[in-house]
């Protein structure tokens with residue numbers, strides 16, 4: 298049920314998928330917005346060969362509102378189907394657990410999201426004895442060299458969300474297939490609009506929908522997309538057993554957010570680009586990390602895999618931690634907070650003592666450039682940088 302329906306395939310552009318896939322006016326009394334099925338169970342009014350005519354039993358398994366948002370994401374990804382979860386971490390942990398078993402080994406990026414890192418290096422390793430190797434991921438040879446006879450999963454994140462390191466998805470998936478290893482990617486930065494990893498041979502793509510997919514900083518949700526076998530397996534076993542499904546109301550808000558995803562991302566990208574250029578030309582800034590900018594270190598991978606930028610970036614001001622603290626305390630229009638992908642501008646000093654990039658270490662401040670007036674945002678950054 299999380300699989301695309303044949304009629305969904307008539308929506309072929311991202312805008313039309315985001316706007317209209319799943320609108321069934323005849324079924325929903327002509328409502329322009331499909332309703333929230335805010336119910337736990339579905340009574341078995343009519344059965345055909347033991348299967349309820351509606352196809353629904355219980356919302357821990359599936360729900361019509363959840364189905365619509367899953368089909369929208371699947372269509373954007375070029376996947377057979379998708380399954381939604383109550384958080385990005387639920388989606389990622391489920392994908393990892395689906396791929397590994399006792400005695401296995403995981404190859405994980407050293408730049409992975411903190412939660413993913415903990416699932417693998419603490420939870421699975423310390424509690425279940427699953428082995429792991431951390432890699433930088435800059436070269437596919439390094440990843441291939443880390444493969445052991447018991448490797449079951451290569452877990453990618455491209456671009457990563459602080460220094461935006463990318464991996465060569467075609468090359469990594471080819472190596473993984475050669476060795477019979479599954480690949481999972483956290484593709485949150487790209488969103489299904491700007492990057493479609495399944496088209497490059499990756500087995501499962503995960504996103505948190507708490508960032509751009511939701512877009513309004515009012516939901517916590519996640520989604521994973523894959524081929525029919527994986528989606529059916531995960532829906533019938535992992536998701537229903539762990540009970541991690543998104544609730545119908547969050548799914549409805551995620552649908553609402555996705556209707557404006559193309560236009561929001563375009564504006565975040567324009568605003569982000571202007572801020573990145575401002576920072577790159579500022580005398581008190583040592584280094585800017587922003588995919589697609591003139592100084593971005595992996596332009597060939599960016600051009601190959603991503604079709605756009607957004608509002609997320611990091612920068613290292615001259616003066617290290619002291620300068621970062623002063624900037625955070627001086628900004629008025631960038632709130633100090635940890636998430637990103639909403640309408641609002643945010644800043645967060647990266648909690649790690651130093652960020653490593655190509656052997657260099659930096660102390661960085663991460664910015665999310667929101668949808669506020671761009672001149673207001675740049676003036677705010679200018680006055681804060683003046684204070685250091």
Ligand SMILES: *Cc1c(COP(=O)(O)O)cnc(C)c1O
Pocket residue numbers: 384385386387410412458483485486505506507508517518519
């Ligand atoms: C926020 C984030 C997550 C976690 O998502 P939640 O919805 O908060 O569970 C995972 N990966 C990346 C890259 C993130 O930014």
